[in-house]
Structure formats: structure tokens, C-alpha cells
Amino acid sequence: MISYSLADFKPIVPELVLLFFTFLILFVDFAIPKAKKKINGFIALIGVVITFVVVLSLYGSSWTGFNDMIVFDKASGFVNVVLLLTAFVAILMSLDFIKREEINFGEYYEILLFSLVAMQVFGSTYNLIVMFLAVETLSIAMYILTAIKRNGLRSTEAAMKYFILGSFASSFLILGIALIYGLFGTVDLLRTKELLTGADTLHTWIAIVSFVLILVGFGFKIAAFPFHAWTPDVYEGAITPISAFMSIAPKAASFMALMRLLVVGMFPIQVEWTKLLWVIAVFTMFFGNLVALWQKDLKRLLGYSSIAHAGYMLVGITAANSLGYGAVLFYLFGYIFMNLGAFSVAEYISKKDVEGCLIDDLRGMGYKYPLTGAAMLIFMFSLAGVPPTVGFVGKYYLFSAAVKSHLYWLAVLGVINSAISAYFYLNIIVTMYMKGGAKEEVVSFPSPYLRAAIAIGAVGTILFGVAPGSVLNAALSSIVF
């Protein structure tokens, strides 16, 4: 007989606090008139900050609840920090933006926080079914948020593509989980680990096949090569705060879950999945970088670059040593500042009701808005992996993990990719600073919160590039299960 006591709720305290604020927004939303919808945003902000404080205070302790379905350890603490930080910046970006785009109905923040809760759960569970449920809640919330701009042509197309491919991939996921259940009679990763070590060759091979099917689901979420096709269209279609949020939060949670699956669940067949991930990582990196060379639209370019960065993180995972996993987490942490910064600059120059923002709109921005120009310069160099930025430190550790496990060729290919990527990142700087004939008035979207978001991004990129010490140690020591 399974009995639940109060102790079981300890690991999900952060989720509960966030849920509380979600419902708070729900009720408050009825009370406020249409004009003052911004209050929801502020409540959401406060909620995220409080959860952040709660997570930080709980950091370091490790509990398990609901007989090992949910676990709160350093790793999930770190992922929570990443998720909350992303949400914080995303909300900052969207406070004034949704008012301008007339999407000012309260549910926007509420769905955002719901997806956040789902991601927190997704990142801190060993149970496959709970993972599946978390993925699905998360995805559904994302479909809605993508389609939030009702009359937008591109956002509808993006939502449609995201929905079809999302559910298509998740059906593979559930098929894989079912096979695993059939094989071992359990869906808990800790037990599958023991069962898999003793299994005979037939069981191992079927386990690998089922792992591949699960990988399709996860691969879709982190935009790995064969399953990446949705990313550019959805990032271009969705409204900028959402594509910013979507480029990091779900990816961070799915990377965390993938690591739990690989390190714990699939530990006995590590040799197999390292080879498989080796191939996928290389393809993802090359695809992301090569296609990005030709992009004209900034958000679409950032979509392809996020594919490439997923490839770099896969290199960290393929290295299959604690340094690699820690590096992936740190890279995700660093990726917040770089990517959100770049997206917020994209939002900064976006015009009302004009979908998609061309790189050419940036022309001459380096001189009209010197600070934003400088921030964009920092983001671009960080994404390209040029030192004193967090991008470089992150990439350094990913590739050094690969070198540590003697995957020299992987490191070399990864490093070549970052060289290729330098071209299109620098192309943006060229358009900003070096191309003459600035467009007429480079219109800018003067929202104080947006400028705060850009500032956070810039400061974070440089600060953690120059002094990554504490966060890096936290990341490196978190993957210990």
C-alpha cells in the first residue's frame, strides 16, 4: 500500500510555490480591467523571483518523494535556477511587448508559468511516465504560446508545424517507454539500470531500440539533427519573447532529463549510445552552422544557431564523463545570457505588426544606439565562442570533456564548426557597424524592461566569461548520480 506523507512533498516545494502564483494570476486576472493587464506580468515576475529564492535556499539538500518518482538534488536545483532565470528574462521581454501586439489577455503569463512547472518536474524525475506527462504538458503549453498571436499568419503556421511534429515525436517517445516497460516491467530508471546490467544480449538490443525511440522524442525537444526541422520555422513564427523562452527553457529541461536517462537508465549500454550521439552531434553542429550562413532573418538565424548549440551540448554528453555533463549544464546557464540577449535585441528593433526582423534592419544600429550595439557585439562574440565571454568558457569545457575521453576528432570538428559559425555572427556585427547607408530611422521599441533584459544579458555574458568560478563549480559537481 503506497502511503504518502508530508515528507513526499519536500522535493516539489519549488513547483508548488510556482503553482501557487499561477493560480494567483488566474484569479487576479478576472478582477483587473483590460487596460491594466500588466499586473499579471508583475505577479509572474514576483512569483519567479520568490521561487528562485526558495530554490537557492534549498540548494544542496537532496530529497526523494512519491517513492522515488520525484527527486530534488543539486542537478535539478541547477536546472531550476536556469529555468527560472530564463522565465524571468522572458517575462521582462514580454511585459510591454504583448501590450503592443494586442495579446493582452492574462492567460499568457499563466500558461508560461504552467510550462515552467512542467519543465521543473521534467528535470527532476527518474520515472519515464512522469517524464512523458511533463513533456506533454510542457509541449501543449508551448503550442498555445506559439499560437498566442491569433491573427498572425506566421505564428499560426509555426504553431501548426510545432503541434504536428511535437505530437508525432511524442508518440515515438511513448512507444519507446512502452517497450521499456514491457522489457523490464518497470518504468523507473534506477531499477532499469540494475536489470539492464544483468540482461542478456537480446534484452539489451531491444533496450537499445527502445532507447532510440525515446531519443526521437528527446531529440525533437532539443532540436538534434534529424528531428530539428521545426526549430527555424517556429522561432521565426512565434513572438520574440516566446521564441526566446522556447530556445532555452524546454531545451534545458530536456537535456537534464536526457542526461538522467543516459547516465542512470542507459548506463550499461553507454558504449552504444556514445557512438550514436557522436554521429548525431556532428550532424547537428554542421547542419546548424552551414545553413545559418545563408540566413537573412535574424530570428531564423538564431533558430539555426540554437540547433548548432544543441550540437555542441551533445558533444558534452557524448564525452560521457562528469566534466562533460557539468559542462552541458554550465553551457545552458551561459546560453541564457547570450541567446536571450540576442533575442531581446531582435525584439528591440522589431516593428509593430511586421513579422520577422531582417538582419538588414540592424544596419547602422551600432552608432544610433551605441549601448545596444555594444551589447549585441558582446552577444555575437559570445555565441561565436570568442574569449572573455561565457560562450567561450562553456564551449571550452564541452570540447575539453570530449578531449578528456579521447574523442579528438569530435573536438576538432566541433572547433571547426565554431570557426564556421564565426562568419555569420560577425556578419551581424558587419551590418551593425561597417555597412554604410543606415536605413531611415532605425525604429526602436523603447521598453525599460527590455533594456533591463539586454543589460542582464550583456553583464551576465561578460561576468561569467571572466569569472565563471562559482557557477562552474556548482555545475561540475551537480551531476554526481
Next chain:
Amino acid sequence: MQYYVPFLMVAFILFAVGAIGVLVRRNFFVVLMSLEIMINSAGLVFVILSYFSGTISGQVFFIFVAAVAASETAVGLAIAVLMYRVRHTVDVTEFSIMKR
């Protein structure tokens, strides 16, 4: 453990039918239906394996799967409405502005 392979084959065939449905058909609603088939076939695998392994947890998991499938379809229909309002068509291939 009785011989459960033929049952699994049914489930996989069903899964394949659903997958091909998504790949080939152009109407959004047909795609929705084939997605539903795929997820249910995955659920079916759960039920088969739980029956043959004697435990009932598989069937409980199927309930979760079914619930999730339902909510997804709901959202899918909402997107269908949006598609119609924007493009007055539900043909999937119409929506291909964003490419390359």
C-alpha cells in the same frame, strides 16, 4: 509468458498506419486523426505488455496516455480553428511561407 509477439505486431502496424497518415495526407483533420492513432497504438502496446506480464500498472499508464492524447487533440482542434480563420483552409501544404 504466453506468446505476445503477434499482438505487438498489430500495435506496430497500427503505429505505422498512423505515421504514414501523418506523412501523406494534406488535410489537417486527417493528420490529427492519424496522430491519435499513433498515440493509441503506443497505449495499446502498454496494455498488451501489462496483460502478458500480469501486472496492471501498464493499464494505468494507458489511462495517462489516453488523457494526454485527448488534451493534445483539443489543442490541435483549436489550432485548426486558427488556421481556418487565417487562411480559410485547413490544407497543411498551404502553410509553407517559412522555408530555407
Next chain:
Amino acid sequence: MNQLHFPILSFITFWPLLGVFILLFINRKNETAIRIVTFVFMLIDFLVSTLLYFYFDPTTWQPQFVDKIPWISSLGMNYYLGIDGLSLFLVILTTFLSVVGQFSTWSAIKEKVKEFNIVFLLLLTGMLGVFESLDAFLFYVFWEFELIPMYLMIGIWGGPHRVFATMKFFLYTFAGSVFMLVAIMATYFLFHHYTGTYTFDMFQLASHPLPHHLQFWLFLAFFLAFAIKVPMFPFHTWLPWAHVEAPTAGSVLLAGVLLKMGTYGFLRFNLPMFPSMTHALGILVIVLAITGIFYGAVVAMVQPDWKKLVAYSSVSHLGYAMLGMFALNSQGMEGSIMEMINHGVSTGALFLMVGILYERRHTRLFSEYGGIAAIMPRYAVLAGVVTLSSLGLPGTNGFISEFLCLIGAFKANIWYGIVVAGGAVVSAVYLLMMFQKVFYVKTRNVKNLGLKDLDLRETVYMGICVLGILWIGLYPNPLLSRMHVSVEHLLQHVNSYSKQITINVDKNLTCNKLAKINVISRGGL
């Protein structure tokens, strides 16, 4: 050990950042204030760096003025600045050239002056960091960081094809140094594998090098990154582009300092950390260096554009430096370091000359010029001295370094010396051709007649360069005396590994046709 007990190196490196901070608050319109503030900051930096020269203790090869703070202690990374005989003068050269470069652009850069000076100060920090850092990771951070300001400087204030030039410059160097990154990682882990400690400290990494077979790929990776930067013969095509499009100050620093990072990198990484491979692949580098000397000079001869000529001349001069270095004897090594310093001063001065004329006539083609000596006599005299120094006339600094490299090469193998001795002729040909095209023969172009001679400011900074050239030429001892111990230590370290496996470079290359020469005093020098 830090004899001053004051973090002087960190002060020198990050002092320009303070300048940048202050510049941010000055209004964009107030250009003279911006220029003066930047100039003052750089001058202070230069004066402080001369302090290094006086307090330098020439008797020890250990790094001096050390600032060592743990950065990420868990992985053996620490913020470790220090200089020894090899890098002392490169630091002073950097600060000197930046002061002169900045002083020369008061009239050259008219628009976006504030951004230019900020980028200039950032570039200075980056360059100083490279020469001072003794931690491989920190070295790489500064190595990449200094690419950004140079990229912006060429890109924003450059000539007509600046975008292509700056992209080519950045990507070429970045692609090369990215392989170096993987090599640093591999060295880091392999070092741990063989000695059990995780460290990035260059001196420690060099203390017990890896076994011979492992060194091959590492040596090649570092070689690629540094050869592109030097630039050695096949990897030099970015240099003419970058120089032609860069603004004067950019060219001065690009030629004067950035190219030295490549040669300096060899001194810090390839030679100490992979000594046995240095002996094995020494021939390859020497052959490339010699081809570079002749190729650079010969192609420079036919260039229609003045800056392209000077760019190819840098390829030729630095060929000498590389030749001297891989001759692996004390004369060759000291000659190569002297060549780095002299090339910095004389090619920097050459670019300043080009800049002065470019400011007046806004063209760099020889066909436009002629007979400038009659119109601008003082300019012609100073230009003459600078041309002589890059020609290597005894009494100027060029001769000291070229002759020492020649002795070094000669001692390594007689045939290298004989072949390279011809280099002096080739360099004489193209430099005198340049001098004649610009300064001699009556001017046909009427625009040249109205040019006014050097004003006070230009005379001052050109005069300083010429004084530097003559001083090093006539009395190089203060520089040479401070190099001996460090060079001796490096050579003793490198040569001690030559006996094991590698073929000794000069044994099997005795010259056959002339006669069976048995070189008596092998160790005589």
C-alpha cells in the same frame, strides 16, 4: 617572484581599461579631449612599462613581476602574469608603438573618434595580456580577445574593401587558433596522464615534455595557429589585404605587435613544450622561413601599392626571425628576438610614413608619387633612415638582428647561411625601388607639388622612431644583455632533448660538392 611587490603587470594590462571607462563619460563631440585623454593613458602605460626594464633582474630565467591568483583552482587554471627575458621587450615595444600609433592618428581619424580610441585601448590591453600571460588558458583568452578590437578597427575605419579584408583577417586567424585550443586541451589532459597534475602553467608544462610520438599533432596544431599569425610563407595571404584596408594606426600595430604574437607563441609553446619535435620538424620551419624571406621580398618588388609592399616585406623580415629561432643556438635565438623588436620599430615607422603621405594625397599607388624628396625634404630624410633600417644597413637596427639570425642559421647548417646571405640583396632591391618610385625622379603629377612638409607633431613621432632605430643599431647591448639567461635556459632545455630520437639536423646535411668540410669548432660559439 615579484620584486616590486606591486602588481605592476596587472596594472599595465588593465590600465587602458580604466581609460576606456573614463572615455565613456566624455561627450562624442569633444574630440580633442578624447584624443588627449587616450594619449595620456597610453603614455603613462609606456612610462610604467619602462620601469619593468629598469627593475628587471637579468641574472635569472625565472618569470619576474609575477601576479598569480587562482582563477578556477579546481581545474588548475590561475591568473598568472609574468615576464622574462623573452617577453620583456615585446611588452615595451607594444606600449611604445601604441603611444606612437595613437599620436599619429590625431589628424588621420576624423569620424567616430570616441569609438576608435576605445577600441584602441582595448586592443592595447589584449596585446599586453598575450605577452604577459604565462597560463596557457589565459594566453588563449587574450590571444582571441585582441582579435576583436583589431577586427573592429580594420572593419570600421578601413579602406574601400574593409569588410572583406577584416572578415578574412578574423576568420583566418580564428580558424588557425581554434586548432590551438584543442591542442591546449590535449596537452592539459595528456600532461595529467603522464604526471598526475592538472595545470596550465607554461613553465610547468615545459618542465617535463610529453613523449615524442605524442608531440607530433600538438606541435602541428600550435604551428598552424602561430604560422598564420607570423605569417609564414603559405599562410600569409591575409596580411596584404588586412594592411591595405587597415587605418594607419591599425597597420602600425598589426605589423608592429600582432605579428610578433606568432613568433612569441613559438617561443612559449612549440620550442619548450615539444622539444624533440622541434628538432624533427625544424627543417620544415626553416625551409618555409627561407622561402618566406625570398618570396616576400621578390613579390614585394612588383607591388603597385605601397602598403602591400610593406606587408610583403614583413613576411620577408619575419622569415629571418623564424629562421633565427629554429637555428636553435644562442646567436640565432637572440637575433630572432631582436628581429621581432626591430621589425616592430622599423615596419611601424614605414607604415607611419605611408600614413603621412596617405593623409595628404589619399592614395597609396606608386604611380601617383614621384620626386617627393624635393617637395618634402625633411620627410624624405626620415623616410630614408627608416628604409635603411629595414634594408639592414650596418649602424641601423635591421643589421643587428639580420646578422645575428644569419650567424645562427650559419652555425645550424652552412648551406642555410649561404642561401640566406643572398636575402640582403633581394631586400635591397625592393626597398630601393620603392624609395626611388616615391622620392626620386622629377614628379609628373601636379598634385604632388603643393604638399607641405612634416608639421611638428609628425616630426616628433617619426623622429622618435628614427632615434630608436639608430640607438638600437649603434648600442644594442642594453637589450641583448637582458636576454642571455632566458635564451640560454630555453636552448639548454630544447637541446637537451635532441639527443634521444631525432636526427640531428646538421649532421647529415654536410655540404658534399665543395669538399668534405669537417667543422672544427662545433661548440666553439
Next chain:
Amino acid sequence: MEWLLLLCVLSPAVGCIINGLFGRWTYRAAGVIGSTFLGISFALAIPLIIYAIQGHIIDYDYYHWIISGKLDVPFGLRLDSLSAMMLGVVTFVSFMIHIYSIGYMGGHKGYARFFAYLNLFVFAMLLLCMGNNYLTLFIGWEGVGFCSYILIGYYYEKKTAADAGRKAFVTTRIGDVGFTIGILFIILYFGSVKFTDIFPQAHILPPMIATIITLALFFGATGKSAQFPLYVWLPDAMEGPTPVSALIHAATMVTAGVYMVARSAPLYALSPTGSLVVASIGAFTAFFAATMALTHFDLKRILAYSTISQIGYMMIGVGVGAYWTGMFHLMTHAFFKALLFLSAGAVMHAMHGILDMRLMGGLRHKMPQTCAVMIIASLAIAGIPPLSGFFSKDHILGEALMLGHPIIWMVGVITAFMTAYYMFRMVFFTFFGESRVPEGLHPHEAPNVMLVPLWVLAVGSIVVGAIFGIKMHGHIPIEHFISLTSPVAFPKVYEVNESLLIIISIVAGVLGIAVAWLSYIPKWAPKWRSWFVRTFHPLYRCCFNLWWVDEVYNCLFCRPFWHVSERFLWKVVDDKLIDAGVDDVGRIAGLAGKAVRILQTGFINNYAYWVSAGALIVCGWYLLKIM
């Protein structure tokens, strides 16, 4: 005493700095300043020479120039008999030429600049002579080369002058390559460049190495002293002003090579083959240059070829091992060749720049003193007894024969005959016969400030030979003086009685003058000359076109060198191969991107297709592995 020596060497440098930096203010007085500093240097030289004659030697290192590893190169000066003689010759002749050029360069623009360069040149030459190690010598060596570059290119407005300057510098630089290789070998074997370290233990050298070093050093000398392979720059160097030609291309710079060979006598003593090569090239150059001077009409070109030929003689002297004869001829040659050039300058000055003999004739009436001086100098160079030329040339030929080189002696005598012929051909053609001067010109005698140095040099070229050359109480003064530092290297082979040699050389000289007289003075002279030209037509054409050496060099080296580097190295290798190759690497990435881009068709079916294809391929691959 050593500080006196330093002062003597440095005073021209001080003159150069004053004229150079303050040229604008000391415009008018530049000539005087330049000459006074030369005067000081000459004044200081006299006590030094006397000190050296008394047998003392000064060898002092002022400071350590380059210290690298165990190599220590000092900056030091050395005064011994050899360098004392050079000191005397250089300072005296350049002092005279400075005074002469005050008058000659009077009206020219850039007057101060000229004197600055001239002083710099003398400073470099003194450094070369006085240096106590090979590298200080090398500073002087290249410094002199540079000064000749700027002085030849003094009239830089003229393209021919600028090209001549560049040609001089590059050719001498080619020579310097050999010199550098020589020094490198010395450093390799002796570990030092100081004469005091090298010469005492020169015997440790294996003979082969000694030959290599001597030949390398001699190759440097051929560049600087315009010997056979690298003499092409000297005739073109006549573009410079005449005092420059007089100073540099007659008295001082071109003799640097001879001095260097004499200075490294111990090395040359070690390798007879090296010395033989020196002597034979010297002989060949003497003969070859003489043939070229026979048919020329330009006054200064003839003198240039005669200089090359006379230096050939000096090379014979030092080549056979009798260094004192070479140096003796160097001294006497300095006097009368400077005299010849200066008088040619006076003629040019009078004829407002015309140098072509065919436009002159019968000038002895209008320029009696110049004509007289010219005749004295020609007699001296032809080797007629009382004058200095006879003594030095006779001793060279005598020593050459006695030290076992009969062929060289034979060539020497023939060249003596040819020298006498072309010198007096010049004298008769310009000063005697009817006047062919074009109307507008009326040549006048040179001003006094130019005539005084001419007469002083004339007296010198008469007296010097006698003072030093005649055997007084047992030995020839110059022989004793020079052999203190570089004694005669090889043993005597033949024993020949002196008087016979003297008679032969006098006969050769007189015969040359007679032939010249016959072919120019009498009425029927032109007919005889045209017959002579018709019969020996091919020989005449070769001599007239200077054996096409310049053209051969051009099409063998210069033009192909330029074309290869322009068409092939720059355009093809650099632009097409390397540069394009690098850009293509970038382009490949672009093309790959373009190809892969098509994957993103925008249709949802394709995306779903990719997802399922990916899943199928991986599962299939693993399933196959199970089978």
C-alpha cells in the same frame, strides 16, 4: 693616443651632422665647414702617421657593440702601418677634393646636403680603414656603399642618376653577400671577428676553408672595387658630380677591396689558390677594362674604365702576395687618378657640362694650366720614369714576375701599353688638333680655388712615387713600412735582373704614347685611323659596345627576375593559388550550406518524413546488428 685616433675618425661625422641638420642656416658656409672638419681630421692624421712610422700600433676597443652568446663584437679602431698609410691617403686626397668642390659645386642647389654626404662618406671610409675587426670594417664597407648610392644619385631629378645609384648599391650589395659569407666562416672558425684574435692563429684553418674564406672575401672586394664580374656599376656611377667621381670612384672607395685583401694577408697567405684567383681576375680585369677604354669618347667614362684597369693592377699586386706593391700603387693611383678626374671636371665646368671629346679639341690655348696638369697625370699613369706611376707599376710587374707569374706579367705589360695609348689619345684628342667646340661655348680656365688643389695633386703625383719608391740605403721605404703588417706571402721563384724589367715597361709606355701621337696629331692621322678601324672591324665593334656585358646581365638576370616575380610569383602563385585557395575553403562551406539548405522545404510532411526517416534508419541499423 687612441682618443686622438677616435677624434680623427669622428671629425668628418661631426661635419656631416652640422651640415645635415643645420643645412638651411649654414647654406653658404657649408663648403667651408665641411673642408675645415676634413682639415682637422687631416691635421690629426699627421701625428698619428708619424706615431705609426715609429713602429707603434694602437688597437683599442671603445665599447662592446654586440654581445651574443660567446660572440663578442667590439667597436674598435686599429692604427698600424697599413691603416696609417690609408689614413694619410684618404684624408689628404679628400681634403683636396673638398676644397676643389667648394668652387665646383658653388652654384648648385642642395650645396649643404652635398657636403654633408661627402663628410659622411669620408667618415665611413675612415671607419673602414681604421676598424680593428671585420664587423667595424663591414660597417664602413656598407656605409661607403650607401654614401656612394646617395652621392651618385645626388642629381635625383635625373632618372639615369637615380637608376645608376640604385645599380651601384645593389651590385655592391651582391658583392657584400660574399663578404658576409666570409665573415660568417671566420666567426664559425675563430669565434671572434677581431684581427688580433684571428691572424695569430690563422694556421689552424684547414686549407680548403682558407680558400673558401679568401674567395668569399674577394667576391665582396670585386663588388666594391669594381672587378670583373661586378664592375658594371662604376661606368654608370659617372652620373654623380665630378668631385664625387674623383673621391669615391678613384681615390678611396674602389680601393677598399684592395685594402681589405691586404688587411687579411695572413688568410691569403694560407691559400695560394685563393691568391692566384685574385691575381688572375685582377689581370683579366685590367686587360678587359683597358680594351673598353680604347674606343670611348666620353671623358669620364674613359677615366672610369682606366680606374677599373688600374685597380686590376693593384689586385695583381696583392694577389701575387706582394701586398706592399698593391698598396703602393693604390697610393700613387689615388693622386694621379684624382687629378685626372678633377681636371676632367674643370674641362666639364668650362664646357658647361659637355663631356664628349668629339665636341672638344685644341683646348690647350684656352685652358693651359688644366692641359699641363692633365699631361702630368697622363704621364704618371702611363708609367713614364720620373713620375710616381712608373715606380708603383714597375714594382707590381716585377714582383709578379719574380713570384712566379710570367703570364700575368705579360698581360700587365700589354695593358701598360694600352693604358699609355688611351690616356694620350684622350689628351691629344681634347687639347691638341683643331678646335671642334660648338659656337655658343667659349671655354675659359678654371677659377683659382679649383686650380690650387689641381697643382697640389700634380706635385703629389710627381713626388710621391720617388719618395717612397726609390731604394734608399738598402730597402724601399714603402716595402719596409707595409711589410710590418702584411709581409710578402710567397717565396721568390725566378731571379730576374731589375734593369731589364724597367726598360721593358718604359718601352711599353713610350710605344703607347707614340702610337697615340701617330693616330691623332699628323694630317694623315684620320685616314690611317679609318683604315685601321676597317681592318679590325669586329674587334673595334666589341670594344666600342663594351663587349655587351651590361646587356647580357640585363637579359640574364634583371628582366627575367622581374617578369618571374610579377607574372608568376605574384599574379599566379600568390593570387591564384594561395589566396584563391583560402577563399575557396570559405566558399566550400557556403556551397555546402546552400546544398543543405534545400532540406528545409517548409512543408510539414517533409519535416515529419525526416523525423521518421531518422528513427527508421537508426532502429533498422540496430536491428540489423542483432540479426
